[in-house]
Amino acid sequence: MKKFLPLILICFVQNTFSQHKEPTIKSDPDAVVNSSKNNSRVDSQPEFPGGPEALYNDFIKNNYRMPIVKNLKGKVYVSFMVETNGTLSDIKILRDIGYGTGEEAIRVLKLSPRWTPAKRNNKYVRWNYSFPITVKGIDSAESLEFYNRNNNNPIAEVVREDEENQVYNTAGLEVMPEFPGGQEALERFLKDNYKNPQKDLKGRVYATFIIEKDGSLSDIKILRDIGYGTGAEAIRVLKLSPKWSPGKQNNKVVRVLKAIPIAVD
Template identity: 70%
Template sequence: MKKFLILILICYVQNTFSQYKEPIIKVDPDAVINKSEEIPTVDTTPEFPGGPEALHNDFLKKNYKMPNVSNLKGKVYVTFMVEKDGTLSNIKVLRDIGYGTGEEAIRILKLSPKWIPAKKDGKPVRWQYSFPINVTGNEPPSAAKLNNFPQNSSVIPVIEEENQVYNTAGIEVRPEFPGGEEALNKYLKDNYKNPQKDLKGKVYATFIIEKDGSLSDIKILRDLGYGTGTEAIRVLKKSPKWTPGKQNDKVVRVLYSIPIIVN
């Protein structure tokens, strides 16, 4: 009886430890799950050499180049296939926060050393793997230099650049669609035309809300195909002007991201 209880306790501890160490996306709007089309389950999942701590604290932290953007903070969600020989293939960005954060994630993963592949019945198998990369923007070099002016300098530093783009995270006054979020959802629902019958899902778009409330630099992070991204751009280009964001009581440009429901 004691041996049986000890065996159960060991299994529980191993299961808890593996769940803690495995850096998969558990709370993600797209419900990303590590999987493989060929096999539903494996005996052991792929692992970066040295484990998750080596992946995040050594490899990613030391090699990922953070963008020079003030107040930028968020996560880049990536997915890729760990092949039987441990190499990574089919590297994709599910969602980024702009400013080249997705491209940088792909660059880093292409440089990754070989992983320990997943195993099924003692044999290496291909396995799709997903996880988030934490991103925090750096202060732009020009702003850093201006901050270093001596107090008795005759030069008046201007820290905020005229065309600086802020992220919604940390901004004092967020931009808003006229009428608020409910009005935005109604606008999208009334104007978005589903290009494919019975197609359902979400299109993720990002754009800059200019100081005059107009939208610029409209981009599609991910769509459903069949022209769903093109239709999203068309609708956003027709959008009425927003109430712009503010920082330090000044109207500023703000990067904004939204999901558009297609049904």
């Protein structure tokens, strides 16, 4: 009997673990998971405006900034709650591939427009939604793609909790934000204040920032630099910027996302 006891225990442990299902992200990486502890069924699933194609091909593609890490490939798995008013809450990363890919997914999802919420018995209900974001690392030259896209094509109007915080792209904006004195004054400001970190270094630094309703700059980011602290210097200079004339849409002052190149010479 003593000889059989270890064997019985091993069989019990194996049986217990065999009943445990692996997370969906491992068993089916491309699956979309919709669930709620309080509602096992819904009449209609939550949906991004325009459907899954708009979510992946427009919103994610236009807003997710791929990491500047050559040959990096993988998926970031995200989970969030679609609230009854269509906003997203409790955004979490189930798994990422490092290099800030998870943090970037959270940043983008916080920009999401309101979804059509799930319905059950003709009432809107909260619903947990999970899906993967395919990530492909790029080299520094490819990061210009975001710069060009940002300046030539409109991105989705961004909603953060309420319409008062929408962020617009410059494309299609009724009244563009403007540096005091115009474009020439902006170029002069950058030239007078930017200090080349290294002698004889030449190139361009590409930066993005949000022009707030009061004309101040926020969320300053570097898309591409040429090393040697050139990106950090660009951020330092942009933080010195005087307030801009803010952009306008429908006769209202709005927040605007803008991208600019800064010459290093």
